[in-house]
Amino acid sequence: KPIVAIVGRPNVGKSTLFNRIGKKRVSIVEDMPGVTRDRIYMDAEWLGHEFTMIDTGGIELETNDTMLNAIRHQAKLAIDEADVILFIVDGKTGMTNSDEEVANILRNTRKPVLLAVNKVDTIKDNHDIYEFYNLGLGDPIPVSAANILNLGDLLDAVVEQLPKEGEAAEESDEIKVAVIGRPNVGKSSLVNALIGEERVIVSDVAGTTRDAIDTHFVTDGTKFVLIDTAGMRRKSKIEMPVERYSVIRSLRAVDRADVVLMVIDAVEGVTEQDKKIAGYAHEAGKASVIVVNKWDLLEKDSKTSLRFTENIRSELGFMQYSPVLFTSALTKQRVGRLTELIKFVAEQHNMRVSTSILNQIISDATAINPPPAAHGKRLKIYFTTQPDVKPPTFILFVNEPEAMHFSYLRFLENKLRESFGFEGTPLKLVVRGKK
Numbered sequence: 561k562p563i564v565a566i567v568g569r570p571n572v573g574k575s576t577l578f579n580r581i582g583k584k585r586v587s588i589v590e591d592m593p594g595v596t597r598d599r600i601y602m603d604a605e606w607l608g609h610e611f612t613m614i615d616t617g618g619i620e621l622e623t624n625d626t627m628l629n630a631i632r633h634q635a636k637l638a639i640d641e642a643d644v645i646l647f648i649v650d651g652k653t654g655m656t657n658s659d660e661e662v663a664n665i666l667r668n669t670r671k672p673v674l675l676a677v678n679k680v681d682t683i684k685d686n687h688d689i690y691e692f693y694n695l696g697l698g699d700p701i702p703v704s705a706a707n708i709l710n711l712g713d714l715l716d717a718v719v720e721q722l723p724k725e726g727e728a729a730e731e732s733d734e735i736k737v738a739v740i741g742r743p744n745v746g747k748s749s750l751v752n753a754l755i756g757e758e759r760v761i762v763s764d765v766a767g768t769t770r771d772a773i774d775t776h777f778v779t780d781g782t783k784f785v786l787i788d789t790a791g792m793r794r795k796s797k798i799e800m801p802v803e804r805y806s807v808i809r810s811l812r813a814v815d816r817a818d819v820v821l822m823v824i825d826a827v828e829g830v831t832e833q834d835k836k837i838a839g840y841a842h843e844a845g846k847a848s849v850i851v852v853n854k855w856d857l858l859e860k861d862s863k864t865s866l867r868f869t870e871n872i873r874s875e876l877g878f879m880q881y882s883p884v885l886f887t888s889a890l891t892k893q894r895v896g897r898l899t900e901l902i903k904f905v906a907e908q909h910n911m912r913v914s915t916s917i918l919n920q921i922i923s924d925a926t927a928i929n930p931p932p933a934a935h936g937k938r939l940k941i942y943f944t945t946q947p948d949v950k951p952p953t954f955i956l957f958v959n960e961p962e963a964m965h966f967s968y969l970r971f972l973e974n975k976l977r978e979s980f981g982f983e984g985t986p987l988k989l990v991v992r993g994k995k
């Protein structure tokens with residue numbers, strides 16, 4: 561969920577506003593003896609858009625901090641954490657030095673900043689907002705948190721600035737890759753081997769937190785970004801303790817990725833934790849390549865890779881569609897093939913097929929293998945369409961959704977794969993009754 565951070569001086573009405581917008585009435589959290597304070601995080605929703613609000617003022621500070629320091633700290637936190645920053649000022653008090661101070665900090669971020677003037681309790685108070693144009697943060701939005709005035713307009717403005725859903729649509733032509741797996745499988749080594757092979761490395765663009773933690777590179781004209789890999793990159797050959805890349809971080813990286821490199825240790829084989837991580841990527845609809853790393857450590861004969869592949873196919877049964885690559889980050893064996901495979905599965909993930917061919921294939925499939933029946937009614941598929949990609953998503957319009965059986969859906973999915981490929985990507989099949 562996108563994060564909206566609320567910044568402002570004490571007493572401008574941040575928490576009132578926070579509580580008005582938040583979904584749940586606030587639960588008061590007892591943090592320290594004698595101190596009650598509002599929740600810092602709250603989920604909110606407006607016109608179907610969900611976001612999480614942070615009240616940066618609620619975050620504990622050094623007690624001897626001056627107010628100005630405290631609010632600077634808030635602004636910086638907001639810049640680091642938020643997708644949208646909501647800066648609240650007080651229309652009754654008017655503009656203060658610290659408002660200017662915060663504005664100076666906020667003007668230097670590329671993140672969207674909205675300026676709300678609170679305590680504009682009636683229409684005739686509206687002139688209170690003009691001086692706030694001086695903050696250089698665009699049009700001030702007058703609101704009254706106490707009287708619930710104009711909050712709708714404010715939320716409209718917030719929602720407009722939220723990152724677009726799926727993010728991919730508005731974004732670049734970069735292929736977003738998450739390198740995931742258990743600690744010690746060789747993720748960092750692979751990342752280093754991978755970017756070591758590539759000629760052009762676009763260095764981090766400072767500015768947003770994401771840019772600072774991701775690694776961008778271009779190879780053969782294709783742009784890639786390795787998500788959350790800053791900590792994985794090593795500057796020297798000397799083995800240095802790098803930040804442990806945890807499983808939880810892996811999962812978060814998956815959310816932002818198009819393609820997942822699921823790294824498995826050749827010596828250990830597929831573990832329970834691997835299954836969980838891979839399952840998450842599958843459920844999230846991401847394309848994937850299964851990378852069996854440390855291949856140099858195995859004693860091999862002519863059947864080793866075949867047997868290993870069979871084992872993966874049975875252990876990661878839900879990921880039959882993913883190509884398997886045996887690598888050694890140490891000797892660089894097959895590391896050079898990774899980028900072409902990533903590119904290939906990314907294309908499959910983003911593939912759209914023609915509606916007429918799609919319907920032809922489904923109708924051929926139902927001719928070979930008649931659909932199941934339920935309540936004495938045989939399933940009929942009237943029409944199939946592909947409304948979406950990443951992952952390719954199909955809607956099947958049928959007479960009787962309940963008659964559709966899991967195994968029959970599996971059969972149809974296999975037919976689609978036989979016809980179109982869709983290698984490396986999960987498919988989403990949705991069954992709809994006729995309206």
Ligand code: GDP
Nearest residue numbers: 743744745746747748749853854855888889890
């Ligand atoms: P991460 O925790 O998944 O990032 O794993 P690292 O990249 O830190 O690797 C863990 C250990 O495995 C390190 O000692 C690496 O040198 C070693 N390692 C990584 N890849 C390979 C490989 O392909 N072959 C061998 N023999 N060792 C490897």
